Amino acid sequence: MKSRSQNRLSETYTWLWDKAVHEKAEEALFYWLLQIPHYVRGTGSIIKKSLTQSINVEGYCLYEVYGNFDILLRAWLNPDQRRSLGSWFVEHKEEIPTALPFEVTNYFHWGFDNEELLQAVKIEQNWETILAAQKGDEKARAIAKNAKIGKLDQTTSEDTMKAFLLLNSPSAPTAGDLDGILANIRQLFKKEFKDLLQPSLYFGRGFATGIVKVRLPLRAYYRLRDFNLALRSAVGSWGIEITTLNVAGILTDECDNISEASVRRLRVRIAQVEALLPGLYSLPIPDERIREVEGFLANNYYLKKLSDEWLADMKKLLLSYATSDSDDTMDVISLSIGRMERYLNKNKEIFIKLLGLSNETHKELFKFIRADTNEPSAGGLFRFYVEALSANGRWTQTKESNETLKAAVELRNICVHGNYDKLKENWLSHLKTTYEAMLIFSQLKRAFNELSGIKI
Numbered sequence: 001m002k003s004r005s006q007n008r009l010s011e012t013y014t015w016l017w018d019k020a021v022h023e024k025a026e027e028a029l030f031y032w033l034l035q036i037p038h039y040v041r042g043t044g045s046i047i048k049k050s051l052t053q054s055i056n057v058e059g060y061c062l063y064e065v066y067g068n069f070d071i072l073l074r075a076w077l078n079p080d081q082r083r084s085l086g087s088w089f090v091e092h093k094e095e096i097p098t099a100l101p102f103e104v105t106n107y108f109h110w111g112f113d114n115e116e117l118l119q120a121v122k123i124e125q126n127w128e129t130i131l132a133a134q135k136g137d138e139k140a141r142a143i144a145k146n147a148k149i150g151k152l153d154q155t156t157s158e159d160t161m162k163a164f165l166l167l168n169s170p171s172a173p174t175a176g177d178l179d180g181i182l183a184n185i186r187q188l189f190k191k192e193f194k195d196l197l198q199p200s201l202y203f204g205r206g207f208a209t210g211i212v213k214v215r216l217p218l219r220a221y222y223r224l225r226d227f228n229l230a231l232r233s234a235v236g237s238w239g240i241e242i243t244t245l246n247v248a249g250i251l252t253d254e255c256d257n258i259s260e261a262s263v264r265r266l267r268v269r270i271a272q273v274e275a276l277l278p279g280l281y282s283l284p285i286p287d288e289r290i291r292e293v294e295g296f297l298a299n300n301y302y303l304k305k306l307s308d309e310w311l312a313d314m315k316k317l318l319l320s321y322a323t324s325d326s327d328d329t330m331d332v333i334s335l336s337i338g339r340m341e342r343y344l345n346k347n348k349e350i351f352i353k354l355l356g357l358s359n360e361t362h363k364e365l366f367k368f369i370r371a372d373t374n375e376p377s378a379g380g381l382f383r384f385y386v387e388a389l390s391a392n393g394r395w396t397q398t399k400e401s402n403e404t405l406k407a408a409v410e411l412r413n414i415c416v417h418g419n420y421d422k423l424k425e426n427w428l429s430h431l432k433t434t435y436e437a438m439l440i441f442s443q444l445k446r447a448f449n450e451l452s453g454i455k456i
Helices: 004-011 019-024 041-054 079-091 127-134 138-147 175-190 222-238 260-276 287-299 308-322 326-355 359-369 378-391 399-416 420-424 427-452
Strands: 013-017 028-035 060-065 071-077 098-108 148-153 160-168 197-206 210-217 241-250
Touching (some): 013 127, 019 028, 041 071, 041 079, 060 160, 079 260, 098 175, 127 138, 127 260, 138 148, 160 222, 175 197, 175 222, 222 241, 260 287, 287 427, 308 326, 308 427, 326 420, 326 427, 378 399, 399 427, 420 427
Antiparallel strands (some): 013 148, 028 071, 028 098, 060 071, 098 197, 160 241, 197 210
């Protein structure tokens, strides 16, 4: 028969998800150091209530710490939650005058002495399975087991203690520095300090360069002092100083859950992308490409400003980018910018008459398109229209718009000449250039239509 403590041990834990699961939900790990005048435990309850009820965060923990700060908050946050929590701290400046953030960019959990656990896990499960596993569904947990790397045990707080050691560097470490620091710390846990429980190492930006989290038996409290000294020696050559935050108490269970709010947010975004690019998620496309396409669409408001014609071109472009089809990408860009060029060339004479500019201005403008040729250059045509509208007061030239048009012409030339290597140098930049050129052309065309009173 299992003892009472054994039963409790098997039931009271939450899963530590592989970071790939959080990244798919667009969650990033943050720590916040909070300084609260006349601190009492009730303050922690206010923070907990706001996190769960107002900001809908599920993966978080509140640690009471000794020293100059009162609480260390650990939380997995999606972009909306990050903004909401930042605003909440601003609104509660009087109760919590100091709230220092730390955004984790790289982290290594207690499995970092096991190379297999350093590898990102391929997530084959759907979100219903992930959420059900978090709620204790045994069938879901059996399916999702490959998406986790450990358990956050809630049962041993009585006979163990936790500590956070802050690494503070005088300057931002390079990638090589971080590799060296990681290697040295890993050696400590592999050799001298195997007895320390569940070590985790975080690098990032904010109130520290990095954070080392450890748990150790109370009977071996002195080992924290030994580890502190060894850690100082291991990272001292990088000029890093150590600040130790001993945990006095934990106000909430440690939780690494994915927030349902993050899953809802993700589903809305996926539905929007699917509406624009049906079948995208069923294609054999690397996750990184999918995220880049989603990000491009999110940053450009799902291309709502484009006409149906240009929107169709952008859909083709995005699919060709996602599937790494260089030929399709070149064809679409050549056709799109070529269509702009033909329209501008066809209507240039009518356009200049409608503007009613002086003969001298006419002559200056026609230099851009070499009036003696039947097919002016694309760059000359764009410049002709922009300069003409500027002279008429219907266009305000900016450095950005001029650079976009120049880049669009260069991109067209790359595609016309089949320069695959040049095209692949920065796919997303080329997509952005094409999209912005479409927007500028739409404005030029709209100005022409306003002048003529008709659509041509």
